[in-house]
Amino acid sequence: MNAPVRIFGFPGGLHLDDHKALSTATPIATAPLPPELVLPLSQHIGAPAKPRVEPGDKVRRGQTLADPQGAVSSPVHAPTSGTITAIEPRAVPHPSGLSALCLILTPDGEDRALETPEWSPAPDFERLTAAEIRDIARKAGIVGLGGAGFPAAIKLTPGRAVDTLIINGAECEPYITCDQMLMREQADEIVVGIRVVLHALEAPRCLIGIEDNKPEAIRALSDAARQDPRIHVVVVPTRYPQGGEKQLIQTLTGLEVPSEGLPLDLGIVCHNPGTVRAVGRAVTLGEPLIERVVTVTGEAIAQPQNFRVRLGTPMQALVTLAGGFSTPPARLLMGGPMMGFNVPSLAVPVVKATNCILALPPEQTRPEAAAQPCIRCGECATVCPARLLPQQLYWHARAREFDRAEALNLFDCIECGCCALVCPSHIPLVQYYRFAKTEIWAEEADKRQADAARLRHEARQARLEREEAEKEAARARKKAAIAARGSRPAATPSPAATPASTTSAPTAGDADDDPVARALARAQARKAGSGAVPQPTAVDAEATSPADDPVAKALAAAQARKAAKAAATPDADDPVAKALAAAQARKAAQAAGPAADPDDPVAKAIAAAQARKAAKAAARPDSDDPVAKALAAAQARKAAKAAKATQSDTDTP
Numbered sequence: 001m002n003a004p005v006r007i008f009g010f011p012g013g014l015h016l017d018d019h020k021a022l023s024t025a026t027p028i029a030t031a032p033l034p035p036e037l038v039l040p041l042s043q044h045i046g047a048p049a050k051p052r053v054e055p056g057d058k059v060r061r062g063q064t065l066a067d068p069q070g071a072v073s074s075p076v077h078a079p080t081s082g083t084i085t086a087i088e089p090r091a092v093p094h095p096s097g098l099s100a101l102c103l104i105l106t107p108d109g110e111d112r113a114l115e116t117p118e119w120s121p122a123p124d125f126e127r128l129t130a131a132e133i134r135d136i137a138r139k140a141g142i143v144g145l146g147g148a149g150f151p152a153a154i155k156l157t158p159g160r161a162v163d164t165l166i167i168n169g170a171e172c173e174p175y176i177t178c179d180q181m182l183m184r185e186q187a188d189e190i191v192v193g194i195r196v197v198l199h200a201l202e203a204p205r206c207l208i209g210i211e212d213n214k215p216e217a218i219r220a221l222s223d224a225a226r227q228d229p230r231i232h233v234v235v236v237p238t239r240y241p242q243g244g245e246k247q248l249i250q251t252l253t254g255l256e257v258p259s260e261g262l263p264l265d266l267g268i269v270c271h272n273p274g275t276v277r278a279v280g281r282a283v284t285l286g287e288p289l290i291e292r293v294v295t296v297t298g299e300a301i302a303q304p305q306n307f308r309v310r311l312g313t314p315m316q317a318l319v320t321l322a323g324g325f326s327t328p329p330a331r332l333l334m335g336g337p338m339m340g341f342n343v344p345s346l347a348v349p350v351v352k353a354t355n356c357i358l359a360l361p362p363e364q365t366r367p368e369a370a371a372q373p374c375i376r377c378g379e380c381a382t383v384c385p386a387r388l389l390p391q392q393l394y395w396h397a398r399a400r401e402f403d404r405a406e407a408l409n410l411f412d413c414i415e416c417g418c419c420a421l422v423c424p425s426h427i428p429l430v431q432y433y434r435f436a437k438t439e440i441w442a443e444e445a446d447k448r449q450a451d452a453a454r455l456r457h458e459a460r461q462a463r464l465e466r467e468e469a470e471k472e473a474a475r476a477r478k479k480a481a482i483a484a485r486g487s488r489p490a491a492t493p494s495p496a497a498t499p500a501s502t503t504s505a506p507t508a509g510d511a512d513d514d515p516v517a518r519a520l521a522r523a524q525a526r527k528a529g530s531g532a533v534p535q536p537t538a539v540d541a542e543a544t545s546p547a548d549d550p551v552a553k554a555l556a557a558a559q560a561r562k563a564a565k566a567a568a569t570p571d572a573d574d575p576v577a578k579a580l581a582a583a584q585a586r587k588a589a590q591a592a593g594p595a596a597d598p599d600d601p602v603a604k605a606i607a608a609a610q611a612r613k614a615a616k617a618a619a620r621p622d623s624d625d626p627v628a629k630a631l632a633a634a635q636a637r638k639a640a641k642a643a644k645a646t647q648s649d650t651d652t653p
Helices: 130-139 178-185 187-201 215-224 245-253 273-285 315-321 379-383 390-398 402-407 418-422 429-487 508-513 515-528 538-542 550-568 575-592 601-619 626-651
Strands: 037-040 064-067 082-091 099-107 164-169 205-211 231-236 268-271 291-297 305-310 331-334 356-360
Touching: 037 082, 064 099, 130 187, 130 273, 164 178, 164 187, 164 245, 164 273, 178 187, 178 215, 178 273, 178 291, 187 205, 187 215, 187 268, 187 273, 205 215, 205 245, 215 231, 231 245, 245 268, 268 273, 291 315, 305 315, 315 356, 379 390, 379 418, 390 402, 390 429, 402 429, 418 429
Parallel strands: 164 205, 164 268, 205 231, 291 356
Antiparallel strands: 037 099, 082 099, 291 305, 331 356
């Protein structure tokens, strides 16, 4: 036998009639498969799972139907083989009474398992690493089966040394006996699960706390744990809420979990007996969480007992198996009378957090009385197991002074209901505390959203300012480069490096002798906007306007001659063509302005330059290309003819 472990205690609490004998007279029965299974995607604390199947898909028992989303989430598996007929909102067991998205599975009656398990069973689990065990627990969809629904894999990933594993077998809530019957009938499997969890946590010891009103469970677990010196069964007094996590830790170790802290802060991890059994079966047998034990009880039930149930089974099916109602229930709850909540109807399914279906007749329910003013009797503070001030919390919650309620450690309230039960004014204290918590959570969520929006806005503004600064810097660099190019004196290109048609600045000698070069130099100087501008000669001084520019005059005269020539040779029989040609000639003559000076050296220079360019191009055609030769010769003849015509015009007196 293991050495006895000293027990301590916790403040407050109540001694209640347990009513457990109603459902412990018969062994756990196995519920048959119903015609339809309803599997909510959210059967746990955290984000709902995401379906990986579609309506019409055939599935096998143990197959993953929905994947977890995020760290705090859990997958959903097929409790049996069959067909997914729909994915739609259905009523679910929740205090809100709202619907949620569910997978609808129609069993085929064959209950066929997967041919290849999604992970390999490991009967010799001590060969596995802690990370491998945690991964299996996550893949198996195991959550806390005591009612909280917290993903078990998170508790198997403590991130720090764990000194003690505590198994919460107190089951202090009246009427509920699913854990008690599981410890009586499946003690060996519970011990296997404890050993697996101890190996994953690398913890040196385990304490199993069981209330003294469960002698059969105490005996069964003591016998099963006899061979492992690390496991100790500890009998604790029967007092509500002994099964509260913080209260049981204080009773077994004498340590008090700090305000808004976690058991891990003390080096302790706490699990439910059904949870460690599920971990053991997942690791050693490769079985996901697809069933659980549910208590169907209450004085309004004809034959109260416990059932091993596939998840997704409608509650109505279990009530029918328990003989139906012996009397119409005044209250229908999921959970116990202290912390349970009303279910909208028996059509809602059994989920991972369903530990009890309780039907109470009118004589077992507290009369609905109107709340009276608080008389400051102090009974609520006397029975509070968390050492809170329920009166002040009630006043602040009612006045919506949530900051003051939070300052009084509102979130340390475990909502056990002791204060409301003893209140002579019938004030629903727990409802006020839940309201205040919900409002605080909503305010925090709004603040997080506002902060996220503000950060997004600030990031956008910073990005826009950065982009504008980059554009300004690019514009400044471009202006500096242009200014630097304009401030440098023009270099005189060598004749060998510059082709005859280049537009680079001419030399001083060229500017004196060539009016075209002078015009090009002026254009380049205007374009640059700065730098040395060639000094104008006598001819340049006269070109002060486009009308006096000899280049413009020469171009206008050439356009006029072209138009006159076209007008002189129209189709003799086409008066329309003659009229058009004459109009074009008049328009060109008007655009040319005053006739060009016959002695204008600019016109002579332009014609001579064009002739030289054409002759040069004709002199260097591709020797092997007759087409190029012909084109070059034609261009040369055209240029010579134009030069001769210009010469004849200028020679005429």
